[in-house]
Amino acid sequence: MNLIDQKECHICNSSWHGGSIHAEFMRQRDEGYDWCKGKTDDELWEQVKEYYSPPYTWSRLIAIELDQDRVEYYICPDCFTVFAPDGTVTIEREKSSSFEEVQQNLIDHIKTNNNDNQSNQHPET
């Protein structure tokens, strides 16, 4: 089970549903964004289908990538629980009461984790 497929936080029950990507693209076109100027609703829908996967909605989950394109952690925008991609709680919600604290706790967690795993590290390619 990938966390990104879940619709709500299993800690605080808030919804992670962020709305339709197609609707957002149409809004951007209507506001005159350069990338979608003059495109029809259908053309924008084609683009949604090309670059995103069903159900074609945004997620409010905050993804943290340490390496490019590889999500290592997710943060619930409402309770600040930090999750691993499989949904395991990495840092409990009680540990952080602001986004700044989340960031600091996550940095501490990563540092501690790196120290613990030093002997298992494989060389960079």
Ligand SMILES: [Zn+2]
């Ligand atoms: Zn939550």
